[in-house]
Amino acid sequence: MKQLIDISKELFESKKVAYIIGYAEDKFKRVKPFVAHSSLDAETFVFNNYSVNNLSVYLTRLPKPKDGKIGIVAKGCDIKSIIALIQENQIKRDDVIIIGVNCNSVVNQIDEQFSKENTAIKCKYCQVRTPAHYDYLVGEIKEVELPEDKNFAIMQKLDSMSAEEKWNFWEAEFEKCVKCYACRQVCPLCYCEQCIVDKSMPRWIDSSATTKGNFAWNMIRAFHLSGRCIGCNECERACPADIPLSLLNRKMGMVAMNEFNYRHGTDINQPTLIGNYNVNDKEDFIM
Amino acid sequence: MENEKFEPKIVAFVCNWCTYTGADLAGTSRLKQQTNARLIRVPCTGRIDPVFIIKAFEKGADGVLVSGCHPNDCHYNTGNFHARRRWIFFRQLLDFVGIDSSRLYFSWVSASEGKKWVDVVDGVINSVRKKGRFNGYKRLNKETEIPVSAVDKL
Numbered sequence: 001m002k003q004l005i006d007i008s009k010e011l012f013e014s015k016k017v018a019y020i021i022g023y024a025e026d027k028f029k030r031v032k033p034f035v036a037h038s039s040l041d042a043e044t045f046v047f048n049n050y051s052v053n054n055l056s057v058y059l060t061r062l063p064k065p066k067d068g069k070i071g072i073v074a075k076g077c078d079i080k081s082i083i084a085l086i087q088e089n090q091i092k093r094d095d096v097i098i099i100g101v102n103c104n105s106v107v108n109q110i111d112e113q114f115s116k117e118n119t120a121i122k123c124k125y126c127q128v129r130t131p132a133h134y135d136y137l138v139g140e141i142k143e144v145e146l147p148e149d150k151n152f153a154i155m156q157k158l159d160s161m162s163a164e165e166k167w168n169f170w171e172a173e174f175e176k177c178v179k180c181y182a183c184r185q186v187c188p189l190c191y192c193e194q195c196i197v198d199k200s201m202p203r204w205i206d207s208s209a210t211t212k213g214n215f216a217w218n219m220i221r222a223f224h225l226s227g228r229c230i231g232c233n234e235c236e237r238a239c240p241a242d243i244p245l246s247l248l249n250r251k252m253g254m255v256a257m258n259e260f261n262y263r264h265g266t267d268i269n270q271p272t273l274i275g276n277y278n279v280n281d282k283e284d285f286i287m
Numbered sequence: 288m289e290n291e292k293f294e295p296k297i298v299a300f301v302c303n304w305c306t307y308t309g310a311d312l313a314g315t316s317r318l319k320q321q322t323n324a325r326l327i328r329v330p331c332t333g334r335i336d337p338v339f340i341i342k343a344f345e346k347g348a349d350g351v352l353v354s355g356c357h358p359n360d361c362h363y364n365t366g367n368f369h370a371r372r373r374w375i376f377f378r379q380l381l382d383f384v385g386i387d388s389s390r391l392y393f394s395w396v397s398a399s400e401g402k403k404w405v406d407v408v409d410g411v412i413n414s415v416r417k418k419g420r421f422n423g424y425k426r427l428n429k430e431t432e433i434p435v436s437a438v439d440k441l
Contacts, residue, residue, distance in 0.1 A: 158383070167385030167423050196338065204338045212427040216341050219384055223337055226376040248383065255379045274376075277368035279358060282375060287394035287407055 001047045003138040004073065007099060008042035011071055017097055018065030021058050022073035023051040030110075035062070047073065047139065049114040052106040054232040056081045057188040059091055070096050075103040076128025080230040080265035081188040083133060087265070087272050088228075090191055100134030105144045110237075116145045121246070122233045124149045132266070151247060158247070170215070176241035177214040179207070183221060183235035183245055189228050196220060218248065226252035227273040230265040295350060295415040297324040298343040299408070300335050302355035304362040305397045312401035320405045321412045324352065331355065333366030337377045340391065345424050350390045350415035354407065357395040367395075386423055390415065 004022075011017045024034035024044040031050040035058070036042045056078050059070060074082060079100060085091050105123040107114045124146050131137065158166060181197070184190045197205045197217055205220060206213025221235075222245075229249040236246045256262045259282060262273045301307045307328045313320065329335055332355030343351050353374070361367045378388040392414075394407045 163382070163385050163387040165385070166383065170384045171427070196336075204336075204342060206431070208431075210427070210431050212345060212424060212431060215384070215427070216338070216345065219341060219380060220338055223377060223380055226380065248380075251383045252376060252380065255376055259375055274372065275369075277365060277372050279368060281368070281371050283358075283371060285374070285378060285393055286371070287392065287410075 001045060001138065004045050004047055004099065004101070005043055007136050007138065008036065008045055008071065009039040011097065012036075012039040012042060016069060017071040018068035019062075020045075020071030020073065020099075021055045021062070022071075022099075023047055023053070023055075033058070045073065047101050049105065049107050050110060051075070051101075052110055052120065052237065054078045054081060054186075054188055054234045056085065057186060057234070059085060059096065059188070060191040064095075069094070071099060072096060073099045073101060074131070074134075075101055075106070076126065076131040077103075077122065077230070077232050078188075079131045079133055080128065081232055082265075083268055084189060084228065084230055084265035085191075086268050087270065088189075088275075093268060098131075098134045098136075100131035100137045102131075102137065102139035102141045103129050104139075104142045105129075105146065117147050119144075119147050120233065120237075121147075121149055121151055122231055133268070151244065151250065154244070155247060155250065170218075171211060173243050174214040174218055175211050177209060177218065177243060178241060179209040179214065179217065180240060182238040182240065186234045186238040187225070188232070188234075189225060189230070190221075196224075218243070218245070221245075222248035222252055225249060227256040227260070227262065228264050229253055293416065293420060295323050295412060295420075296348050297350045297352055297408075297412060297415060298348040299324045299326045299352040299354065300329055300332075300339060301326055301352075301396075302332050302334075302362075302367075303328055303330050305356035305360065305395075306354040306404065308398035309396045309400050309404045312398065313404045316401050318401060318405045320408050323412045323415075324408050331361065331363050331366035332370040333361075333363065335370060337373065340377070344386060344390075344421065345428070347424070347428075349418075349421045350392065350411060352392045352394065352407070352411050354394045354396050354404075357397055360397060386421075387418075390418065390421060 008020050020036045022034055022045045023031050025046055026032050033053050033055055055072055086093050105119050108118050108120045112118050205216045233246045260273055340351050355367050381388040392411045396404045
């Protein structure tokens with residue numbers, strides 16, 4: 001990735017950025033998130049099929065630089081969450097320099113060899129392999145082969161089930177949850193300083209990992225992301241219990257699309273769906 | 288327990304300015320209504336976090352009623368509009384995880400609609416009575432109960 005390194009170096013040399021968030025390999029040749037503070041650091045930047053992390057999560061977590069902007073290396077899907085953060089007034093567009101990367105799909109199981117079968121499901125419907133919004137663009141698009149979308153069949157199956165069958169399905173899934181909150185920590189849009197699950201007076205969601213509390217937590221997590229989730233699927237990747245969280249997020253995304261024809265993170269100037277209202281919203285369910 | 292006649296337990300979240308006053312009017316007008324609903328007064332429908340509704344189901348409610356001011360009548364101008372948009376998502380989320388969203392009722396009842404309140408409450412109670420007990424959380428609640436020790440069993 002000579003292009004990426006050259007641009008990063010130039011940004012450091014012209015003192016435009018305080019640091020750049022990107023990907024680098026560790027000593028075991030695994031691709032990891034890496035924050036470069038100098039042009040020497042920037043020489044280790046890489047980008048390949050293993051660059052799966054959504055780095056925009058660090059935009060709200062890392063300390064704000066005193067002078068200079070934050071540079072960030074981002075795939076098309078990550079840029080959607082950067083736009084979402086700008087839409088929600090969490091960061092200013094002028095404070096970030098986005099180095100967009102043409103993405104040729106990323107790996108699903110990060111420990112295993114990248115192949116057609118081991119490609120992330122989100123890549124199947126990706127419309128932003130060439131990012132829609134960026135300051136610099138690097139890399140080139142190649143033809144990629146994509147696997148079948150396993151989750152779509154599960155979604156259809158769930159929709160045809162009765163309420164009780166659905167409950168049993170989710171009970172079996174949520175039973176596995178250990179309440180580690182990795183899904184929250186890894187989510188670029190979960191930026192609340194105090195999460196509702198951490199509030200103890202009163203305690204709304206059981207803190208112990210009982211199935212009842214797990215139901216409440218996973219429902220509320222999905223609800224707080226409804227109309228906001230941009231579908232990077234980092235929550236599902238981070239989940240140590242392999243709960244199919246993307247199903248919940250995808251369902252809520254479909255509601256936003258069907259009811260409001262809205263997709264979050266596509267346009268910086270678009271008002272957000274939740275937090276605004278329309279007097280003509282649907283109300284056929286209200287007596 | 289099984290043979291007892293099923294009386295549904297309804298939790299009603301009502302807004303202070305319209306529905307609560309409307310329910311008050313129903314009382315002062317001496318209108319007859321069934322008494323299965325427990326009213327919880329909140330400042331505005333916009334104050335009703337969906338986590339309240341989940342909590343109500345967890346604690347054994349068979350149905351939940353949410354009621355507030357008519358659109359454009361909100362005491363805080365926009366509270367019910369924001370709430371309405373959230374409910375569109377929340378209902379479909381409940382359906383997706385297997386809580387029948389038809390156990391969750393919504394209505395607009397203004398301060399002068401004492402009669403409508405009686406009709407709404409009676410309608411909700413009758414419809415939940417027909418649906419029967421909500422069993423989803425029953426099994427899960429067992430998990431969190433303190434087990435009966437062997438000493439107590441003696």
